[in-house]
Amino acid sequence: MEAYIGEYASGKSENAVNRALALHADGRDVTLVDLDTVEPFYTLRPIKRSLEAQGLHVIAWETVDTVGLGEAGSLLRADMRWALHQQGDVILDIGYGVDGAKTLQLLQGREACPELRIIAVINTSRPMTASVEDIVEYVGELGPVDALLNNTHLGDETNLTVIREGARLVEEASRRLGLPVEATAVDERFRHLLDASDVMNHSIRYLQRWMAKAYW
Amino acid sequence: MTDQTINQQKPVQGEKRMFMTGNEVIAYAALAAGAEMMCGYPITPQNEIMHYWTRLAPKYERRFLQTEDELSAGFSTLGGVLAGRRAFTATAGPGNVLMQEPLSMAEMMRIPIVLIVQQRGGPSTATVIYSQQEVTLTCYGGNGEGARIVYSPSNHQELYDYTLKAFNTAWTYRFPTFILGDGYQAKMRESLTIYDPAVRGVQMVPTEPIIGGPGAPGTEREAVHLRNTFNTEEELYEIITAMMGEYDRIAPSIVEHEAIQTDDAEILILSHGVVSRATAAAVRELREAGIKVGSFRPITLRPFPVEALRNALKPVKKMLIVESAQGQLAKLCKEAIYGETTPIEYIFKPGVGVTAEEVVAKVKAMA
Numbered sequence: 001m002e003a004y005i006g007e008y009a010s011g012k013s014e015n016a017v018n019r020a021l022a023l024h025a026d027g028r029d030v031t032l033v034d035l036d037t038v039e040p041f042y043t044l045r046p047i048k049r050s051l052e053a054q055g056l057h058v059i060a061w062e063t064v065d066t067v068g069l070g071e072a073g074s075l076l077r078a079d080m081r082w083a084l085h086q087q088g089d090v091i092l093d094i095g096y097g098v099d100g101a102k103t104l105q106l107l108q109g110r111e112a113c114p115e116l117r118i119i120a121v122i123n124t125s126r127p128m129t130a131s132v133e134d135i136v137e138y139v140g141e142l143g144p145v146d147a148l149l150n151n152t153h154l155g156d157e158t159n160l161t162v163i164r165e166g167a168r169l170v171e172e173a174s175r176r177l178g179l180p181v182e183a184t185a186v187d188e189r190f191r192h193l194l195d196a197s198d199v200m201n202h203s204i205r206y207l208q209r210w211m212a213k214a215y216w
Numbered sequence: 217m218t219d220q221t222i223n224q225q226k227p228v229q230g231e232k233r234m235f236m237t238g239n240e241v242i243a244y245a246a247l248a249a250g251a252e253m254m255c256g257y258p259i260t261p262q263n264e265i266m267h268y269w270t271r272l273a274p275k276y277e278r279r280f281l282q283t284e285d286e287l288s289a290g291f292s293t294l295g296g297v298l299a300g301r302r303a304f305t306a307t308a309g310p311g312n313v314l315m316q317e318p319l320s321m322a323e324m325m326r327i328p329i330v331l332i333v334q335q336r337g338g339p340s341t342a343t344v345i346y347s348q349q350e351v352t353l354t355c356y357g358g359n360g361e362g363a364r365i366v367y368s369p370s371n372h373q374e375l376y377d378y379t380l381k382a383f384n385t386a387w388t389y390r391f392p393t394f395i396l397g398d399g400y401q402a403k404m405r406e407s408l409t410i411y412d413p414a415v416r417g418v419q420m421v422p423t424e425p426i427i428g429g430p431g432a433p434g435t436e437r438e439a440v441h442l443r444n445t446f447n448t449e450e451e452l453y454e455i456i457t458a459m460m461g462e463y464d465r466i467a468p469s470i471v472e473h474e475a476i477q478t479d480d481a482e483i484l485i486l487s488h489g490v491v492s493r494a495t496a497a498a499v500r501e502l503r504e505a506g507i508k509v510g511s512f513r514p515i516t517l518r519p520f521p522v523e524a525l526r527n528a529l530k531p532v533k534k535m536l537i538v539e540s541a542q543g544q545l546a547k548l549c550k551e552a553i554y555g556e557t558t559p560i561e562y563i564f565k566p567g568v569g570v571t572a573e574e575v576v577a578k579v580k581a582m583a
């Protein structure tokens with residue numbers, strides 16, 4: 001069980017979706033849960049059915065269910081609250097920031113769930129997490145965190161220099177925080193262009209872009 | 217204070233390439249512009265401007281006031297400006313409607329307020345997501361013929377550049393100045409260069425107290441007599457006439473547009489803001505297919521680039537106006553080109569995004 005939290009637009013949803021699909025590709029039974037109650041209109045909703053077609057169980061709102069709820073329709077459904085009781089692997093995509101992280105406290109059975117790992121997604125091209133000091137301060141505000149995930153990129157302008165520098169900063173921040181680095185995530189197009197030595201020997205996760213299809 | 221400590225207080229130092237959302241870009245641009253206070257009331261899709269401002273303001277000794285509604289947010293911001301603060305606010309949709317009362321006062325009293333609008337669907341509460349339906353309101357929402365300046369940026373770099381510029385335009389000309397963004401630009405993520413204006417040679421126009429300056433009014437200095445109420449119609453007529461005359465004189469130095477491949481264009485596509493990204497992509501694709509098409513984008517919706525549009529129309533046989541609204545840009549355009557007989561077709565998608573593919577298909581049908 002993994003929960004992806006972090007700064008606004010840090011890549012939480014992209015990493016949660018890709019992680020869920022990777023586990024599914026290993027033959028595992030995976031449930032992906034959209035727990036973004038901070039910004040319920042900008043979440044997995046537009047790609048829910050495509051993800052289900054890939055074989056994932058997806059707990060998320062559908063557009064048809066949200067019609068009539070209006071702007072204040074940020075509800076935690078029962079199946080979201082009981083998400084930790086799902087069979088198999090559970091991947092949680094959490095809303096942004098400190099208030100997003102607080103959503104975890106609403107989950108039934110959270111205290112009795114030692115296997116839940118909370119992973120903070122960091123992109124050092126985001127101004128609020130651009131330096132080691134900023135990352136340490138930001139992660140400190142989020143509450144319990146088990147690991148950092150380096151997701152440093154500059155969109156289409158990402159290059160090896162950006163990735164290497166991000167890995168270096170996140171590695172340094174993880175040492176100061178006493179937390180492991182879960183992985184460095186990079187776009188699929190870098191698959192044959194880098195190895196572990198480029199990213200401080202972090203394990204590498206290659207990302208397919210799913211959220212780009214979520215055209216609101 | 218040493219140079220080093222001053223430098224450390226700059227929220228944006230030098231230049232750096234960053235990956236940001238539009239709302240965040242605006243908060244950083246306002247900080248870099250030296251904005252000292254923001255007053256605001258929450259409304260999607262502008263909320264993160266406030267979120268980021270409130271997270272960053274304490275670090276750089278800036279101020280924030282959350283008021284009870286947009287009327288108060290607008291008037292409180294005006295108070296800050298009158299006291300000489302570089303102050304701004306941000307809103308959307310129904311909040312923009314409420315903002316029009318303080319903004320109308322700013323027009324009458326010539327108060328250089330900066331307002332960021334991130335358009336959402338309308339009328340009324342409608343959707344929180346996106347539209348270009350606040351063009352008429354943002355350009356002409358005051359009561360009376362108030363004068364204001366409205367920039368419509370189309371990407372994150374422009375959001376940054378024009379937010380900096382809006383403060384200088386407002387304080388140079390003393391007209392309220394707007395950045396008209398939208399929900400897509402607010403939430404979209406893309407890379408841009410953020411910079412300290414000083415490293416680009418951009419000087420921020422100094423602010424000064426508009427009321428409450430030093431010296432005794434009437435004896436040591438001219439009394440400041442700001443008015444938004446007049447006893448006689450003759451007084452008002454004189455003030456409005458002078459104001460509109462001044463606006464017309466300064467308009468040529470403010471007006472901005474972007475024209476793409478208009479020199480030989482037989483079909484001209486007119487759009488603004490985020491939609492012009494789709495029309496620019498459509499022009500590239502259509503040119504590759506051998507169709508003589510160009511695009512024209514007003515960057516200032518008010519003042520409108522009348523002369524530039526009329527020039528761009530010279531070789532044009534047909535025109536296409538594309539917007540995420542039911543003809544608000546079209547109305548501005550038709551007023552600007554009064555007397556022209558170019559046939560016009562439209563893609564109006566109120567509250568919905570426009571793709572390059574739709575524009576390509578429409579132009580091919582027109583060609």
